[in-house]
Amino acid sequence: MSLWLTSIVFIPLLGALILILVPSSRSALIRGWSFAVMMVGFLVSLPLFWTFDASSAAFQYVEKVPWIPSLGINYHLGLDGISLLLVLLTTFLGPIVILGSGAVTKRLKGYFISILLLQTGMLGTFLALDLFLFYIFWEVMLIPMYFLIGIWGGTERIYAAVKFFLYTMVGSLLMLVGIIWIYFNTTVPGVGHTFDYTLIMQHASFPAQAQLWLFGAFALAFAIKVPMFPFHTWLPDAHVQAPTAGSVILAGVLLKMGTYGYIRFAMPLFPEGVEFFKPAMIALAVIGIVYGAMLSIAQTDMKKLVAYSSVSHLGFVMLGLFALNAQAVSGAMIQMINHGLSTGALFLLVGVVYDRRHTRKIADYGGIAKVMPWYAVVFTIVALSSIGMPGLNGFIGEFLILVGAYQTAPVWTIIAATGVILAAIYLLWMIRRVFYGPMTHKENESLTDLKAREWATLLPLLIFIVWIGVYPKPFLSKFTVSIQQFLEQAIR
Amino acid sequence: MEMTLGLNHYLILAAIMFCIGMVGVLTRRNILIIFMSVELMLNSANMTFIAFSHYLMNPEGMVFTFFTLTVAAAEVGVGLAIVVTIFRKTESLDIRKLNLLKN
Amino acid sequence: MDHSMEQAVEQVHQAADTVVAAAAHAPDLHYAIWLLLFPLIGVVFNGLILRKNIPEKMTGWLGSFMIIASFAVAVKLFFELLKLDPHLRAIDVTFFQWLHVGSLQIDFAFLIDPLSVVMILVVTGISSLIHIYSIGYMHDDPRFRVFFTYMNLFVFFMLLLVLGNSYPVMFIGWEGVGLASYLLIGFWWEDMAKATAGMKAFVVNRIGDFGVLIAMFLMFSHLGTLTFSEVFPAAANAWSNDINNGVVIAIGLMLLLGAAGKSAQFPLYVWLPDAMAGPTPVSALIHAATMVTAGVYMLARSNMFYMLAPTAAYVVAMVGAVTALFAATIGLRQNDIKKVLAYSTVSQLGYMVMACGVYAFGAGIFHLMTHAFFKALLFLGSGAVIHTMHGGLHHINDHHTDPQDIRNMGGLRKKIPITYWTFLLATLAISGIPGFSGFFSKDEILAYSFMNFNSGGSILPYALGLIAAGITAFYMFRLVFLTFFGKYKGPEGSEEGLHESPGTMTIPLIVLAILSVVGGWIGLPAVFGEHLNKFAGWLDPVFHPGFEAVRYHPEHLAVPMEWALIAVAVTVSLIGIILAWNFYMKQKRQAIPDDQQSGFGKVLWQKYYVDEIYDAGVIRPLINTCHFLWKQFDEKVIDGGMVHGTARTVRWGGGVLRTLQGGVVGSYAVMMVIGVIVILLSLYIR
Numbered sequence A: 001m002s003l004w005l006t007s008i009v010f011i012p013l014l015g016a017l018i019l020i021l022v023p024s025s026r027s028a029l030i031r032g033w034s035f036a037v038m039m040v041g042f043l044v045s046l047p048l049f050w051t052f053d054a055s056s057a058a059f060q061y062v063e064k065v066p067w068i069p070s071l072g073i074n075y076h077l078g079l080d081g082i083s084l085l086l087v088l089l090t091t092f093l094g095p096i097v098i099l100g101s102g103a104v105t106k107r108l109k110g111y112f113i114s115i116l117l118l119q120t121g122m123l124g125t126f127l128a129l130d131l132f133l134f135y136i137f138w139e140v141m142l143i144p145m146y147f148l149i150g151i152w153g154g155t156e157r158i159y160a161a162v163k164f165f166l167y168t169m170v171g172s173l174l175m176l177v178g179i180i181w182i183y184f185n186t187t188v189p190g191v192g193h194t195f196d197y198t199l200i201m202q203h204a205s206f207p208a209q210a211q212l213w214l215f216g217a218f219a220l221a222f223a224i225k226v227p228m229f230p231f232h233t234w235l236p237d238a239h240v241q242a243p244t245a246g247s248v249i250l251a252g253v254l255l256k257m258g259t260y261g262y263i264r265f266a267m268p269l270f271p272e273g274v275e276f277f278k279p280a281m282i283a284l285a286v287i288g289i290v291y292g293a294m295l296s297i298a299q300t301d302m303k304k305l306v307a308y309s310s311v312s313h314l315g316f317v318m319l320g321l322f323a324l325n326a327q328a329v330s331g332a333m334i335q336m337i338n339h340g341l342s343t344g345a346l347f348l349l350v351g352v353v354y355d356r357r358h359t360r361k362i363a364d365y366g367g368i369a370k371v372m373p374w375y376a377v378v379f380t381i382v383a384l385s386s387i388g389m390p391g392l393n394g395f396i397g398e399f400l401i402l403v404g405a406y407q408t409a410p411v412w413t414i415i416a417a418t419g420v421i422l423a424a425i426y427l428l429w430m431i432r433r434v435f436y437g438p439m440t441h442k443e444n445e446s447l448t449d450l451k452a453r454e455w456a457t458l459l460p461l462l463i464f465i466v467w468i469g470v471y472p473k474p475f476l477s478k479f480t481v482s483i484q485q486f487l488e489q490a491i492r
Numbered sequence B: 001m002e003m004t005l006g007l008n009h010y011l012i013l014a015a016i017m018f019c020i021g022m023v024g025v026l027t028r029r030n031i032l033i034i035f036m037s038v039e040l041m042l043n044s045a046n047m048t049f050i051a052f053s054h055y056l057m058n059p060e061g062m063v064f065t066f067f068t069l070t071v072a073a074a075e076v077g078v079g080l081a082i083v084v085t086i087f088r089k090t091e092s093l094d095i096r097k098l099n100l101l102k103n
Numbered sequence C: 001m002d003h004s005m006e007q008a009v010e011q012v013h014q015a016a017d018t019v020v021a022a023a024a025h026a027p028d029l030h031y032a033i034w035l036l037l038f039p040l041i042g043v044v045f046n047g048l049i050l051r052k053n054i055p056e057k058m059t060g061w062l063g064s065f066m067i068i069a070s071f072a073v074a075v076k077l078f079f080e081l082l083k084l085d086p087h088l089r090a091i092d093v094t095f096f097q098w099l100h101v102g103s104l105q106i107d108f109a110f111l112i113d114p115l116s117v118v119m120i121l122v123v124t125g126i127s128s129l130i131h132i133y134s135i136g137y138m139h140d141d142p143r144f145r146v147f148f149t150y151m152n153l154f155v156f157f158m159l160l161l162v163l164g165n166s167y168p169v170m171f172i173g174w175e176g177v178g179l180a181s182y183l184l185i186g187f188w189w190e191d192m193a194k195a196t197a198g199m200k201a202f203v204v205n206r207i208g209d210f211g212v213l214i215a216m217f218l219m220f221s222h223l224g225t226l227t228f229s230e231v232f233p234a235a236a237n238a239w240s241n242d243i244n245n246g247v248v249i250a251i252g253l254m255l256l257l258g259a260a261g262k263s264a265q266f267p268l269y270v271w272l273p274d275a276m277a278g279p280t281p282v283s284a285l286i287h288a289a290t291m292v293t294a295g296v297y298m299l300a301r302s303n304m305f306y307m308l309a310p311t312a313a314y315v316v317a318m319v320g321a322v323t324a325l326f327a328a329t330i331g332l333r334q335n336d337i338k339k340v341l342a343y344s345t346v347s348q349l350g351y352m353v354m355a356c357g358v359y360a361f362g363a364g365i366f367h368l369m370t371h372a373f374f375k376a377l378l379f380l381g382s383g384a385v386i387h388t389m390h391g392g393l394h395h396i397n398d399h400h401t402d403p404q405d406i407r408n409m410g411g412l413r414k415k416i417p418i419t420y421w422t423f424l425l426a427t428l429a430i431s432g433i434p435g436f437s438g439f440f441s442k443d444e445i446l447a448y449s450f451m452n453f454n455s456g457g458s459i460l461p462y463a464l465g466l467i468a469a470g471i472t473a474f475y476m477f478r479l480v481f482l483t484f485f486g487k488y489k490g491p492e493g494s495e496e497g498l499h500e501s502p503g504t505m506t507i508p509l510i511v512l513a514i515l516s517v518v519g520g521w522i523g524l525p526a527v528f529g530e531h532l533n534k535f536a537g538w539l540d541p542v543f544h545p546g547f548e549a550v551r552y553h554p555e556h557l558a559v560p561m562e563w564a565l566i567a568v569a570v571t572v573s574l575i576g577i578i579l580a581w582n583f584y585m586k587q588k589r590q591a592i593p594d595d596q597q598s599g600f601g602k603v604l605w606q607k608y609y610v611d612e613i614y615d616a617g618v619i620r621p622l623i624n625t626c627h628f629l630w631k632q633f634d635e636k637v638i639d640g641g642m643v644h645g646t647a648r649t650v651r652w653g654g655g656v657l658r659t660l661q662g663g664v665v666g667s668y669a670v671m672m673v674i675g676v677i678v679i680l681l682s683l684y685i686r
Helices: A004-021 A027-045 A081-099 A108-127 A131-152 A157-184 A197-203 A208-225 A234-241 A244-269 A271-298 A302-323 A326-357 A373-387 A393-408 A410-435 A442-446 A452-470 A473-490 B007-027 B031-056 B060-090 C002-025 C030-049 C056-083 C114-137 C144-163 C167-185 C192-223 C228-239 C246-262 C271-277 C280-289 C291-301 C303-308 C310-331 C337-357 C361-395 C417-431 C437-454 C460-484 C503-522 C534-549 C559-586 C599-605 C607-658 C665-685
Strands: A060-068 A073-079 C091-101 C104-112
Touching: A004 A027, A004 A060, A004 A073, A004 A081, A004 A108, A027 A081, A027 A108, A073 A081, A073 A108, A073 A131, A073 A197, A081 A108, A081 A244, A081 A326, A081 A452, A081 A473, A108 A131, A108 A244, A131 A157, A131 A197, A131 A244, A157 A208, A157 A234, A157 C607, A197 A244, A208 A244, A208 A271, A234 A244, A234 A302, A244 A271, A244 A302, A244 A326, A244 A473, A271 A302, A271 A410, A271 A473, A271 C607, A302 A326, A302 A393, A302 A410, A326 A373, A326 A393, A326 A452, A326 A473, A326 C091, A373 A393, A373 A410, A373 A452, A393 A410, A393 A452, A393 C091, A393 C167, A393 C192, A410 C192, A473 C091, B007 B031, B007 C665, B031 B060, C030 C056, C030 C091, C030 C104, C030 C144, C056 C104, C056 C114, C056 C144, C091 C167, C104 C114, C104 C144, C104 C167, C114 C144, C114 C280, C114 C291, C114 C361, C114 C503, C114 C534, C144 C167, C144 C280, C144 C291, C167 C192, C167 C246, C167 C271, C167 C280, C167 C291, C192 C228, C192 C246, C192 C271, C228 C246, C228 C303, C228 C534, C246 C291, C246 C303, C246 C310, C271 C280, C271 C337, C280 C291, C280 C337, C280 C361, C291 C303, C291 C337, C291 C361, C291 C534, C303 C310, C303 C337, C303 C534, C310 C337, C310 C437, C310 C460, C310 C607, C337 C361, C337 C437, C337 C460, C361 C417, C361 C437, C361 C503, C361 C534, C417 C437, C417 C460, C417 C503, C417 C559, C437 C460, C437 C503, C437 C559, C460 C559, C599 C607
Parallel strands: none
Antiparallel strands: A060 A073, C091 C104
């Protein structure tokens, strides 16, 4: 049994522990160390992309050690096609997030310790195959994020942090009840009650009525995290208040926890619940798409606009998952990655001008393409990816989702497709107001174009934005088999 | 008629002591008095232990009483220390002033 | 009846089989990728590698040569196809797997067939000329290099659009040209109006793209494929016995929506006139000759669906005819030289779309080609005029007079003879004067629409098209007379600064002028002989399967009838020209100043107020709804009501329970005692 996955999960934690020993005054060392830790984490996880056997739906690199045997709790990690790309996305964004934290100067050590802890929490969540362990990682993520928003956030940071914390907590407590119910109602011969995901998948068969309740409990927890309409209102507050790096993590990875929860737990465990709630979930997803897009149109704050656009994009993912066919679910998977890349990049880009001007109001800009031409180019490319421009990554996801969903729910899909039009409106309108026209504010005349450090954060994202759009096969092929298995499990 | 002290007498005495202590705790405002009342309640329990121990000819009750006395001694130490601290802080022993939790 | 249908299906299958067989023996055409690679190299060099200190000339010629190289590849492909038997002229060239998920199998692949070859020849040919022209026109622009980057990017996507062998690959190009158009319309983005025009173009196009997407979903869920070589036989198979099935009508209408967006048809044409904000070579290349014809290309490519859904075809024809007439009437009262040409483009695109609606797909593509010649020429000519006017105004340091307003021109004929003559030839071509290219293609479309009427269709497409032809001749000659004849009306002194444009600009004009004259001769009408229409013969293999699927063999018109139609069309055009001559030469009328507009003329001058109607009917309500949803619903109902409501409930509950936790130890003790008593009592009672 290799310790590959364990090392991927705990390298950031180890780095954080060592960071505690570094004196807070050595800020360059703290930054450098955090970056090095993230980079090592990424490099350690990277070979998974090639060594992973995409022809198998089974969990790979499995590590399973009894942890609290009297309660049937195992330390159980494993990787399959569904989690592979999400894990890689997380480790890939790690170094970028550290580089994107250049503007943070307050309590530097605590900040980077929080980010490293968060990284461990997120990776653990994607890799845990024991419900108890999953729940622990799930909750572990919450605390560093709470601090990131609450300490290094904007003016309304306390409100946003508390809202984020309570909202997520309410959902996850219901999930905890569900997990405990599962524990007591699963009996595995020779083992007894268990929290082990693979054992539960093999042995458990819950009564239909119970599945509805369980699905409800899990679905609520995940819906809040996604966030689905109408549980989305914590998101704009959290995004607007969070520091740039916090927003990138939030959009890039944290929101995927919700969708990942559906595809890993809520849907395969409770197919009866899926069957029963499918129409409602599709409806909410589509409402989220259109509603998020419409609210984006109305925004005057760049970050809030991007935050609402996340609601819209995640709506596409949910539509894809509940359309329950190969195209739609593959599209949802790739759209999770896309959203992490594109929206992450958008938050980084908003951060670039925020660091210079300390305002996110669209009206405070105008005509800045003149002084920041390359910034305008990069912003436009990322926005186009978010709009779903063919040839860039966003299209692959949206097209697959819509083509698949049309076969399940044609009317809802047609409504969802109008989101494509609305996306063009809100993003291009923002681009027009920020970049084009005459220079309206004198302060903007001295803005400088992208710096080397900013290029270093954006260029890797741009490469994948183009790569996935032009040649998605290496990515799609990773989860084809896993999704087949998922469909067999989730369809009653 | 020979009067013998039976179990019941001890128990009744203990109950009376307990009630006196309880009423003291509930009604008095002075921390010291309350503290003494608590001791009274504690000793009523000790009394019960000893009575039963004698009645059942089982020494365990006696052992318990020693434990209780030891703990009570420690408790008195800590308790009085707290009382002294409180007095230093508030210059009174009125329990009604110790309402920081309220609001 | 059933038997004949079966035969039809059989034939379609055979056709599909021969296509497959052809693929087996086809020449290796993988070098076709160079069509795309050349422009891409231009994009990479001009956009990313070369820096500002590179001389302008080098940038410009690099961009131009890349397109000329693509043109050379296109010519080679044309001859390669010519060598093959007509049935075998459909070759799929696969490069790599693009989207393979479950039953959805889309490769990044080209379809080289007569239709796509015509398109790539037109696109690369015209693009080459316009690139060369731009070297002169864009001279001294601070973003010269960016301009050529975008232009090359456009050609890249346009070629991908016409070469893609499936709807999704076509869609990459489809959206890509939209992007290039967006960037080029807003090329001078310091002017907010221009940036807005670019955005408008993109968003309106997106509405069309929505239609294309839905059409693709319909095809995939009913036919299981999106590749041209499979989807058309599958459609014939499914619906050739079930004409006008709801699904196929829906597909047809959704594709029409897409075409209406891209090819600026009613009611989505509104972006095209605004698109004239871009530099004039852009207007010529993208918004006249090539990109806007993509919709027509797609309709022609999807001919099978329209054959199977006559109802959808009728809608197509009507949309085209109405657009042709509607835009032509607006063109009557425009005073900006480029706006006149823009509405003329919308109108001509209407003809092409109408052709597709009356099953004259070949004629539509024919008009697409001739229109590309003469309209590109008209735009480049107008660019030369504007360039000249700029020179004149610059001469006297006048920066207020609009160099595009024909009310400031006049008498330019003597000053810029090459521009004048080439512009005149193009005007004769668009007016449908016999012998010029536009005559042949427009005549063919009108003949087909009449033929369609003859075999039971509606007369409306023909009638509207005919009226529009007369109006076209009128407003085009109005433009020529007001610009080139009469007295110069520009500011005093600026006349000295008027000069002919440089060679890089005039040579493309001359080449296009030649093409505008002779370009139509490859498609002579049937009255001159059965097989003289080489163009139709060349395209026939593309449209044949569709005709066969529904056994559509319309009765050809009798020769005298054809002559009569030609005579009517020419007469109508001549009436238009004579009226224009009468007004603007004989009576020396002038274009009306803005403050004297009145009556119906004012409605035309204001473009029927369509932009205002959209603004009040669509845009404002949308923005207001969005704002309402945000402020009133999201913030008040969801966040304020649901979320904070929950929080308030909890807080209220806490407030109630808090009274129990008074902080007085005594009260805790009382409660404890009460609790103990209650517990003891409950035990006792039990």
